Amino acid sequence: GAGVSQSPRYKVAKRGQDVALRCDPISGHVSLFWYQQALGQGPEFLTYFQNEAQLDKSGLPSDRFFAERPEGSVSTLKIQRTQQEDSAVYLCASSFGFLGANVLTFGAGSRLTVL
Amino acid sequence: GQQVMQIPQYQHVQEGEDFTTYCNSSTTLSNIQWYKQRPGGHPVFLIQLVKSGEVKKQKRLTFQFGEAKKNSSLHITATQTTDVGTYFCAGRDSNYQLIWGAGTKLIIKP
Numbered sequence: 001g002a003g004v005s006q007s008p009r010y011k012v013a014k015r016g017q018d019v020a021l022r023c024d025p026i027s028g029h030v031s032l033f034w035y036q037q038a039l040g041q042g043p044e045f046l047t048y049f050q051n052e053a054q055l056d057k058s059g060l061p062s063d064r065f066f067a068e069r070p071e072g073s074v075s076t077l078k079i080q081r082t083q084q085e086d087s088a089v090y091l092c093a094s095s096f097g098f099l100g101a102n103v104l105t106f107g108a109g110s111r112l113t114v115l
Numbered sequence: 116g117q118q119v120m121q122i123p124q125y126q127h128v129q130e131g132e133d134f135t136t137y138c139n140s141s142t143t144l145s146n147i148q149w150y151k152q153r154p155g156g157h158p159v160f161l162i163q164l165v166k167s168g169e170v171k172k173q174k175r176l177t178f179q180f181g182e183a184k185k186n187s188s189l190h191i192t193a194t195q196t197t198d199v200g201t202y203f204c205a206g207r208d209s210n211y212q213l214i215w216g217a218g219t220k221l222i223i224k225p
Contacts, residue, residue, distance in 0.1 A: 042121075042203055042215040043158065056212075091157060103148055104213070106157040 002026075004107035006092050012113045013082045021077045021110045023092030029105075030098060034067055034077050035091040037109070043091055049075060050098060082114045117142055119206045121216030129224050134191040136219035138204035145207045147180055147187045152218070153200040161189075161202075191221070199223055 005024040013019050025032050031050055035043035036059075045059040051072035060067070064082075069075040079086055089111045093104035121138045128134050138147065146165040150158035162171055164180035164187060171178045175198075177190045187206075191198055201218040208214055 042217045044215075045212070093158075103160045103163055104150075104158075105160070109157050 004092055004094055004105050006090075006107035006110050008110060009108060010111050010113075012115065014115055015084060016081050018078065018080045019082055019112060021079075021090050021092075021112070023075045023077070023094075023107060025073065025075070025092070025094030026096075026105060027073075029094035029096050031095045031102075032069055032075050033093045033095075033104065034075070035093065036061075037089045037091055039088075046077070046090075079112075082112075084114050087112055087114045117208050117214055119204060119214045119216045121204055121219055123219055124217065125220045125222060127222045127224050128194050130196060131193050134194050134198070134221050135188060136202050136204075137186065137188045138206070138216050139186045140206050140214070141185075142208065143184050145184075145209065145211070147184075147204055147206045148213070149178060149187075149189055150203045150205065151200050152203065156200075158203060194221065194223060196223055 007022045011019055033048050034046040036046055037043045047067045048056040049069040052069050064080045066078045089109040091106050091109045093106045095102040095104050119138055119140050126134055146163055148163045149161040151161055152158045162178050167184050168182045169180040175192045179188045187204055201220045203218045204216040205213045
């Protein structure tokens with residue numbers, strides 16, 4: 001597609017619910033990143049995929065967070081048993097090259113509010 | 116761990132005044148990127164600096180990368196309302212990870 005597409009744009013969840021956030025990167029982009037951005041803060045790295053391989057998940061804050069990219073294109077970030085501290089904007093970004101190359105194109109983000 | 120410190124956190128300016136934000140890394144960076152995030156929007160890539168001492172200009176924006184490749188700055192001349200937003204630097208470390216600064220929010224005084 002022309003850009004990085006994320007859905008849903010807004011999600012309200014009750015504490016304890018599971019949520020799934022989808023990212024559709026630019027076609028042909030090898031690298032895909034998930035970031036978490038709290039209000040007034042910079043993006044915090046969560047995880048990185050090179051094609052379908054999850055090469056770095058060091059930023060995932062707990063085992064309630066899980067990400068996958070099974071066919072090397074669309075990715076899903078899943079948060080189980082959501083907590084209030086999970087409220088943030090979740091940004092997906094993709095790039096054409098591998099980890100050390102190129103720049104990131106971000107999607108519009110999914111804003112998660114946990115009540 | 117490796118950090119990129121960005122200052123100031125906020126800068127209030129009158130329209131037409133200049134704006135500068137600075138980034139400092141604890142270690143040498145392979146390159147540094149700058150992004151702009153409009154209110155309610157997502158980060159959008161502005162530029163990448165790779166060489167020691169590099170200076171690049173985009174109209175009223177001037178980007179610099181320090182000689183030691185540990186610091187960088189963005190200077191905007193004669194700010195306009197369209198410049199409003201948060202400017203982030205993101206430095207690439209030796210492991211090719213992007214380390215993000217906390218951003219500087221540019222606010223135009225009414």
